[in-house]
Amino acid sequence: MNTYPASQRIVVGVDGSRGAARAADWAAALAAHRGTGLHLVHALNLSGAATLLSRLPFEEYRQNRTKQAEELLDRLRSELLEKFPGLWISTEICADEPAEALVAASGQAALTVVGTRGHGGFPGLRLGSVGLRLAAHSHGPMVLVPAEEEPAAEHRAGHGIVLGVAAREPAEVIDFGFLLAEELGEPLRAVHAWQPVPPYNGYYYIEPSVLATAADELLKALLKPALRAHDMVPAQADAVCAVPAAALVDAARDARLLVLGAHRHRTALSIGVGSVLHALLTHAPCPVAIVPITPHGAQN
Template identity: 35%
Template sequence: MNRPVVVGVDGSPSSLVAAEHAARAALLRSRPLLLVHGYLHPFGYGVPLNPYDVGMPGPSEEAQEMLERTAAELVDRWPGLAVEVRQVAGGPGATMVEESRRADLVVVGSRGLGGFAGLLLGSVGAQVAAHAHCPVLVVRPDEQPIPVDAPVVVGVDGSESSQLAVRFGADEAALRDVPLVLVHVGPSGEGRTVPEEVEESQAAYQAEAVRLLADASAAVRGEHPGLVVREHPVRAAGAAQGLIEASGSASLLVVGTRGRAGFAGLLLGSVSQAVIHHAHCPVLVAHPVS
């Protein structure tokens, strides 16, 4: 099954930037690109628009024109790209989550047409990032273009989710022909007034960081022997802050859905949530393909 790269498009600047990233990802993977527009049906907000007309509305001609125009522009800019377009009767978040069941990758922008300016990640992007059945690439437009030759950065903490992120990050770095940087974030040591406590904490962190990064690096080199891999232990007030700072020099940041401190009932851990809201580059949330 040739799973496509799927991107949600609603005509907003954020979704068009996401479509560009999706086009590049599809070409790198030798996958088709599917542009999806989910439109709310009468039950979208729980109440029919007309109690005497509960039928499902048909696709919008305006939306179809927007999709076809976007597809034509992408094909023109990315020769060799195979693009399909589809309108789906349903809310955009639920539509993208459902499409993720048949996708190799789902790409979402930070905010769509219904987004609020004060939100760094709209409700649709957050819903897809948490509930998708395949990896999700969250793209935020930046004032400065992200250099495509910058490394792929992956957060490492030894959890199963982190191990999956390392595998996905290594695959992405190999596809992009850039180095892979493995980052482990340890405590900053601030707030400890006893020198012995600081020294013990630093020693314990150093030993843990060396072990985790060495294990992750060995796994990567086994799968990608020619890939440049760098190990980067950092200290920060929290894992999210450390990864956000590391994202400033990355072309892509890869995170798992939950780290070792995550709760089983949460679909997206607090660190991953913070990162997709505040990272300085696109973020890949490493959901397993189901």
């Protein structure tokens, strides 16, 4: 059996939920396409409330939970191998809380994948705490796969990569989007949203037409190095006058994947990610790839 360095593996968090199964299936398809390994991680969360409320002695409770986790991972591994024969799949059971375990695993993975929500939460919840915390703290690129509830969603086949481009987007984020498009054989649409300066007394400080031209030129300049490096990728650049989150949700409606850079926020009362990213995590109709950005650029 082949083995793969941890840095080449795709890590996926699983908890037995439908959302986690969808995430594992998405991650397995990409791992098979890349010819790399898939690492399934299940966190027991032995410090959680369920452990404290259990009537069983701690060691007996731990053994029971470990056995259940082993059965879950064995079953999921078998299901994935039926769909992707020959895929190298490893498994891991850890005692940590799920978000903590996945953040730690993300430091050694090529990509970390989770569902937008797992067993926690309630019907209709679009984004769970694990997905949000991973988006705010992962050490490398990650993907959140929507835990769709509509039957038709299982058969939804997106096409194309949508890349959200901010005014000061690091080159690493743009390169990541182009690399994925090239790897998957998909066209790429880069979207930059701009908004006019609010008018005062009926007059604009800067004419919207001037801002539109500037936004278009800015987007082309940001994309130029990636277009040169990935000249085989069919690419389209759209600078649109719209609220950024709304523009990207609309652009991603029929997409296979939405790619974004994530600025980390560490201020008081912050949820860890910006308002645009948070809106997209809760409303994007397709999987969302996030490239964490440090003060010095994107972190891979």
